[in-house]
Amino acid sequence: MRGEAPRGAPNRLDLHDLSLFAGWDPGGRWRLFGEFELGEALVVREGRLRTDQREFDYERLYAEYDLRPDLKLRLGKFLTPVGRWNLIHADPLVWTTRRPLTTELPFAAHASGLSLLGEGAWHGGVFDYQLFVDDSLALDPDRGDRPLAGGAGMGLHDSFDHALGGRLHLLSADARDGLGASLAWFRRRGEAADRLLLGGDWHRRRGRLVLDSEAFYRFGRSADDWGGFLQAVARIHGGLHLVGRYEYIRSADLGAEGGAGLLGLTWRFHRAGVVKLGFQESAGPRVQPDGWILSYGLLY
Amino acid sequence: MARGAYRSQVGLWSWPILAVLLMGISGGALAAAPGIAVVVHDPALAAGLDRASLARIYRRWQRIDTAGRPLVPVNLPADAPLRRAFTQALFRQSPEDMRGFWDERYFQGVSPPTVLASPEAVERFVRRTPGALGYLPDCRTPPDLVVALRLRWPRAAGIDPFGLCQEGD
Missing domain, CATH: 1.20.5 (Single alpha-helices involved in coiled-coils or other helix-helix interfaces)
Structure with missing residues (x-):
């Protein structure tokens, strides 16, 4: 559930996402998993309750097969393995009310096709990798017209036509440090040319402090895009955390460049529940307006 | 003199x-001083099990053995001293530290290992379930169970390992 008081736009309260995870695991090499989402089922805007903005979508739907103990094959629709945020983007799992543009502007959040996932030991820690081939144009054509979240009217679509890429992730033995590198070559729906994207992500946990960062560089035909963010989370007391983030991005798609700061409080009142209050101020590309935003999320 | x-x-x-x-x-x-004995149902699993693969199995990343048979790891409750010691020995983290990891795994459609109430329940389960693996204090491991791996008792666990050997005596 989300409440927004954006600058220059009416206040709004909505039942933002209602997601259902469904899986079937018969205990052998095969298993199935799906995530089905009802978005914006209820919206209160300018004092009026509306239900006509609701949309149903399957976010993920795939079959997974264990080729070997350390290697899996995934077939279907899955989250694009670029960066860390996109792979764990559920509202109760992330610290802020708003997603950094770095994690959603440069590539489509989902891919449809085939993926290979592997894992191994590395200097006492773990490395994992995920390679993918996408053919959304053939396999998920209905999604092609869906605009990027909050980006309706800007001509940005949250779908690949086709894509190829992967991510390598290293994790320390105590899981307190992680480092990832992503590479993707793709054409997004509505774009005239293929793009090459390089990405990096990093996270560190020390005592009360959690640091996260992601950055990307995307080569374009006429102009390149690049950007990144650094986010710090400090535990104040119990489940209450202070969150700060700064992001700088140059978007050739939006013809804008600039920074955005976000300051917020996140209260994890229960293992499965989180309340977040944040204020965002930006001077760069805008997909969503600046201002206050409050959210409440539950994960069961 | x-x-x-x-x-x-x-x-x-x-x-x-x-x-x-x-x-x-x-x-x-x-x-x-007792260590932690990783016990398995199938002797064949014991042959190829090392720390890295044990960690993969307990993170529910690895779900089959090399012959393609499904694996069924079991845990003790999060507040059990032996669970705490096992988690610390294998992952260098406390069960509480791993909550974030498991929340992310839930989102990826993966559930954590089944929790059994006591070491005795682990013994029974491992004995009768193909593919099962669990852990016990090695001082209390019945001789008929196959011990695949022994982990050192971690210093950071902050628990007296001798108490686990005396329980139930």
Whole structure:
């Protein structure tokens, strides 16, 4: 559930996402998993309750097969393995009310096709990798017209036509440090040319402090895009955390460049529940307006 | 002078003896400190199991053995001292530290290992379930169970391992 008081736009309260995870695991090499989402089922805007903005979508739907103990094959629709945020983007799992543009502007959040996932030991820690081939144009054509979240009217679509890429992730033995590198070559729906994207992500946990960062560089035909963010989370007391983030991005798609700061409080009142209050101020590309935003999320 | 010389000879003799006695006592105590025995249903699994694959299995990343048979790891409750020690020994984290990891795994459609109430329940489950693996204090591991791996008791666990051997005696 989300409440927004954006600058220059009416206040709004909505039942933002209602997601259902469904899986079937018969205990052998095969298993199935799906995530089905009802978005914006209820919206209160300018004092009026509306239900006509609701949309149903399957976010993920795939079959997974264990080729070997350390290697899996995934077939279907899955989250694009670029960066860390996109792979764990559920509202109760992330610290802020708003997603950094770095994690959603440069590539489509989902891919449809085939993926290979592997894992191994590395200097006492773990490395994992995920390679993918996408053919959304053939396999998920209905999604092609869906605009990027909050980006309706800007001509940005949250779908690949086709894509190829992967991510390598290293994790320390105590899981307190992680480092990832992503590479993707793709054409997004509505774009005239293929793009090459390089990405990096990093996270560190020390005592009360959690640091996260992601950055990307995307080569374009006429102009390149690049950007990144650094986010710090400090535990104040119990489940209450202070969150700060700064992001700088140059978007050739939006013809804008600039920074955005976000300051917020996140209260994890229960293992499965989180309340977040944040204020965002930006001077760069805008997909969503600046201002206050409050959210409440539950994960069961 | 003669008494003094005798005393010094006694002193020279006594130090190595004392040192050997102390080493024996401390060595004996260390030898008696229990480790954590990873027990498995299938002897074939024991052959290829190392720490890295055990960690993969308990993170529910690895779900089959090399022959393609499904694996069924089991845990003790999060507040059980042995669970805490096992988690610390294998992942260098406490069960509480791993909550974030499991929340992310839920989102990826993966559930954590099944939790059983006691070491006795683990014994019973591992005995009768193909593909099962669990952990017990090695001082209380029944001789008929296959021990695939032994983990050292972690210092950071902050739990007296001797208490686990005395429980139920």
